[in-house]
Amino acid sequence: MPVLTRLFPSPIVMDIRAGALDDLAGVLADQRISDSGRLAVAVSRGYGAQLRERLAPSLPAATWFEVGGGTLDEAVDLADRMKSGDFDAVVGIGGGKIIDCAKYSAARIGLPLVVVPTNLSHDGICSPVSNLDNDAGRGSYGVPAPIALFIDLDVIREAPLRFVRSGIGDALSNISAVADWELDHRVNGEKIDGLAAAMARQAGEAVLRHPGGCGDDGFLTVLSEGLVLTGIAMSIAGHTRPSSGACHEISHALDLLYPRRAAAHGEQVGLGAAFATYLRGDHDGSRLIVEGLRRHGLPVVAEEIGFSDEEFVRAVAFAPETRPGRYTILEHLGLSAEGITEAYAGYVAAAGRPV
Numbered sequence: 001m002p003v004l005t006r007l008f009p010s011p012i013v014m015d016i017r018a019g020a021l022d023d024l025a026g027v028l029a030d031q032r033i034s035d036s037g038r039l040a041v042a043v044s045r046g047y048g049a050q051l052r053e054r055l056a057p058s059l060p061a062a063t064w065f066e067v068g069g070g071t072l073d074e075a076v077d078l079a080d081r082m083k084s085g086d087f088d089a090v091v092g093i094g095g096g097k098i099i100d101c102a103k104y105s106a107a108r109i110g111l112p113l114v115v116v117p118t119n120l121s122h123d124g125i126c127s128p129v130s131n132l133d134n135d136a137g138r139g140s141y142g143v144p145a146p147i148a149l150f151i152d153l154d155v156i157r158e159a160p161l162r163f164v165r166s167g168i169g170d171a172l173s174n175i176s177a178v179a180d181w182e183l184d185h186r187v188n189g190e191k192i193d194g195l196a197a198a199m200a201r202q203a204g205e206a207v208l209r210h211p212g213g214c215g216d217d218g219f220l221t222v223l224s225e226g227l228v229l230t231g232i233a234m235s236i237a238g239h240t241r242p243s244s245g246a247c248h249e250i251s252h253a254l255d256l257l258y259p260r261r262a263a264a265h266g267e268q269v270g271l272g273a274a275f276a277t278y279l280r281g282d283h284d285g286s287r288l289i290v291e292g293l294r295r296h297g298l299p300v301v302a303e304e305i306g307f308s309d310e311e312f313v314r315a316v317a318f319a320p321e322t323r324p325g326r327y328t329i330l331e332h333l334g335l336s337a338e339g340i341t342e343a344y345a346g347y348v349a350a351a352g353r354p355v
Contacts, residue, residue, distance in 0.1 A: 008236045013148035016224045020152040025058045033148060034088035037061035042102040044094040047118055051093055070097030072134040079105035095119050103130040103143045112147040118155055119163035120223055122170045122265055123243055126231030145235050151224045153217055164214045168296050169270025171226045172289055173247040174204035176273035180245030180328040188327055193237045200233040200242035208292045246328035247272035249319035257315055263305035270298050278347040279329045290351045300351045313340045
């Protein structure tokens with residue numbers, strides 16, 4: 001009988017602990033990612049510059065490249081600046097915009113990527129996608145997954161608390177996203193990758209049920225692992241269904257309809273996940289997500305992120321247009337504005353408005 005298996009991309013190094021950056025150079029050498037230490041390091045001009053001062057003595061052969069933001073033009077420019085050097089790997093140190101630029105640039109010049117996030121605001125730290133602003137708005141570009149990740153909990157704690165909270169919302173939204181994927185399978189026969197679904201859902205459940213708080217090493221480790229596993233789940237599936245459903249459609253709608261007022265991504269998808277779960281009739285599940293969001297200080301109703309009920313209803317009605325071809329509870333129900341208004345009123349009554 002033949003033995004059937006499959007291979008999928010995943011990091012060969014995942015170091016999550018306080019002080020992880022202290023061993024960056026040694027681990028890269030030990031793992032044969034960079035014996036020579038010739039690294040192209042992309043950093044932000046803010047906090048990244050401070051980390052450069054800390055890391056430069058241990059990376060004497062590295063070349064440092066400052067990155068201003070997360071646009072396609074900047075990513076292409078970064079790749080052009082890097083391709084003239086003889087480097088073993090690209091290292092991206094910073095938040096989401098810097099890492100997305102480093103992802104795209106590494107892919108463009110054919111080098112492996114090492115990711116060093118300075119916050120845990122979203123699941124892009126290990127995803128095979130680079131989200132970059134372009135002339136048409138924002139584009140998602142397929143890229144190889146990182147070869148190594150170093151998440152230094154001491155660095156993560158120095159970032160504003162809102163970044164950790166945003167990551168919590170993004171992780172919890174997996175639970176709703178996978179439920180939408182399963183709905184599409186039941187109704188339309190959409191293929192589900194069981195391994196990818198399990199990884200994404202359990203990443204969300206682990207964060208939801210962990211008793212710790214935003215400053216605890218144990219909780220930050222579970223959140224980091226959850227965000228990394230979500231990225232790997234997307235690599236396995238070959239698309240974003242493990243982490244993106246009605247929750248993300250609602251968030252995209254808020255971004256498009258109210259671009260100057262949109263809240264943090266994780267705040268929006270967390271709220272979207274709780275409401276989408278309520279729409280699926282899983283009121284107990286919605287209550288658990290609401291309780292998890294509240295426990296960590298995240299919003300659970302639109303008012304808490306600066307939107308009126310009417311504005312939120314408008315965003316939910318518009319949400320399916322943000323991802324044509326994707327089937328979630330929003331497309332399944334096909335609610336009118338009046339129906340959304342009634343459903344949201346029921347959700348708010350169950351969740352409770354802020355005092």
